Amino acid sequence: MPNHHFHFISIIICCSLGILSCSQEPKDHESYINKELQDIIELLDVECGGVVHYELRKHLEYIVTCSTGEQLRLHVSSKGKVNVHQLDE
Amino acid sequence: MFTMRSFIFTLIILLFSCLHAKTLDEAPPHSACPIIDEVIVDLNELVDELRETKAISVFKKIHLKKRIDHLLANTKSYHEGKSDFTLEQIREQYHLFMLKVTAMIQATDAKLHQMICDAWSEIWKDIEDPIKFKKLTSNA
Numbered sequence: 412m413p414n415h416h417f418h419f420i421s422i423i424i425c426c427s428l429g430i431l432s433c434s435q436e437p438k439d440h441e442s443y444i445n446k447e448l449q450d451i452i453e454l455l456d457v458e459c460g461g462v463v464h465y466e467l468r469k470h471l472e473y474i475v476t477c478s479t480g481e482q483l484r485l486h487v488s489s490k491g492k493v494n495v496h497q498l499d500e
Numbered sequence: 501m502f503t504m505r506s507f508i509f510t511l512i513i514l515l516f517s518c519l520h521a522k523t524l525d526e527a528p529p530h531s532a533c534p535i536i537d538e539v540i541v542d543l544n545e546l547v548d549e550l551r552e553t554k555a556i557s558v559f560k561k562i563h564l565k566k567r568i569d570h571l572l573a574n575t576k577s578y579h580e581g582k583s584d585f586t587l588e589q590i591r592e593q594y595h596l597f598m599l600k601v602t603a604m605i606q607a608t609d610a611k612l613h614q615m616i617c618d619a620w621s622e623i624w625k626d627i628e629d630p631i632k633f634k635k636l637t638s639n640a
Contacts, residue, residue: 447596
């Protein structure tokens, strides 16, 4: 691989790591939980857009309202798996 | 007399209901964690396991490291009486962190998933207790 290609890739990696490490943590509790719920929903490949509202229904069970208007239920199954379902399912 | 007796009886029932509700709230996250040979005993071991697993990409590992640092910083401030967060809020942040880790690995690293399932409640006990927390962070 030519040297300048190697330098270019290194710069891209460093910039990405820099951006990742400098990204701001949410300051208040609600924003923090909101962001975490959004991340979990994305990890489980469920379409939501953004979380506009959430409600803790019981221990480890949330009802989330998405920017798309859908309501999702996020909970832990009896086998310990995190699940997200549309509320009307 | 009967009314008084009924009132006391109702009061006792209510008290037991409250105690039961508290117990449910503090119950382990899932009732059926599989039995495993290897266990995670504290947060430091969880960090080691997360570092080692191939189920999580480098970028996600950096993100999780930041989340752990954030959680530990909030907890440290709380134990020092300087935090803006309550213990209940920090506990919720901890649960969300564990939910996120579980969502990341549940389909790809069954062994780590079982270990996290098993250690979920125990790790929180170390975080909420100021003495155990100090010991935990000094060993990190």
